[in-house]
Amino acid sequence: MLPRLNLHHLAVLETLAETGTLTATAARLGVTQSAVSHRLREAERRLGAPLTRRGAGGRLNLTPEGERLRDFAARSLGELARIEREIAAERAGDRRLVRLGQATYSRYHWLPDFLSFLATHEPDLTVDLSGQATARPFASLAEGAVDVVTVYGRPSALPRLRWYLLGADPLVAAMAPTHRLAAAEIVDSHAVAGDRLFSYPISAEPGFEWETLIGRPNAPMRNVTQMxxxxxxxxxxxxxxxxxxxxxWAVEPEVKDGTLVTRPVGEEDVALDWWAVMRESDPEDGPAGRLARGLLQWSEGYRNPLARLGFETG
Known part of the structure; x- marks a missing residue:
């Protein structure tokens, strides 16, 4: 059974979610407003469900049904565009596109140095960044949304993945220089028990929760706020x-400019291993394998960048 909707309907929903108006959607897609309105009404008629509703200020918002379709549209249209670019580049003998994601941190202060390295050692590779892997690194690999992800933790038992160890980095407590714990020798769960601890979802993947990575705190955390x-x-x-x-390394820019300080979280460093992970089915001499090996070579020795960022390499 063929789907009732086509790419034109999906493009309208994805764009409308960003713009909020038919006029802006039409301008973004390069069609008339009546064409956008027709595609939207046609999609609703084919599905038998409303996909938009009027919000504050006249903005068109997606209904829950529209949001479900929009999520699918974002994945499928992005993947289709990537495949089109890859085919065009390969036909032209041009650079090969490979997609890189980073779990947990959307911080890329290390990236310019690595891209400079890659331009010298793998000049025919072009790297696209994908934010989709931040919360779902392994699922993004399995779905084909990314080709290589950088993650920290322990190698997963998930099948069909190839792991490259990049280095180890200490886990630290970060705070403002004026914070009461800024001069403490250790900021463990006892020290921070009466303070506000801010956290964030490090991964939606099983086995990558904080307690799995560093163990249960030795004192209860009463004031935890997830961001x-x-x-x-x-x-x-x-x-x-x-x-x-x-x-x-994630707060290295703020430590350098003096807006944050870091303290150990235990008497011995709690180090997190960082890995580059790719699909086992992708050849090691293909674009994904070359990117993963490039990350490994860069981390192991090229001007020792990870050591400069605080990593213990080797």
Missing amino acids: PTPEAVIDLLRAGFGVGLFSR
Whole structure:
């Protein structure tokens, strides 16, 4: 049975979710407003369900049914565009596109240095970044949304994955220089028990929860506030509102500019292993394998960048 909707319907829903108006959607898609209105009404008629509703200020918002279709549209249209670019590049003998995702942290201060390295060692690779892997790294690999992800933790028992160890990085407590714990020798769960601890969802994948990675806290955490992104936590920490747990390299820019300080979370460093992970079915000499090996080579020795960011390489 063929789907009732086609790519034109999906494009309208994805664009309308961003613009909120038929006029702006038409302009973005390069069609008339009447064409957008017709596609929207046609999609609703074919499904027998409303896909939009009028919101504040006249904005068109998607209904729950429309949101479900929009989520699918974002994945499928993005994947289709990627395949089209890859085919066109391969036919033209041009650079090969490979998609990189990073679990947990949407922080890429390391990326310019790595891309400079890659341009020298793998000049025919072009790297696209995918934010989809931040919360779902392994699912994104399985779905084909990314080709390589960087993750920290322990190698998963999930099948059909190939792992490359990039290095180890200490887990630290981060806070403003004026925070009461900024001069403490250790900021463990006892020290922070009466303070506000900001956290964020490190992964939706099983086995990558904080307690799995570092063990249960030795004192109960009574004031834990979960934030949607690490960047949101960093903004609050810089303003002096509490303490956050980070891989040390992730807050390296703020430590450098003096807006945050970091303290150990135990008498011995709690180190997190960082990995580059790709699908086992992808050849090691293909674009994904070359990107993963590039990350490994860069982390192992090229001007020692990970050591400069606080990693213990080797």
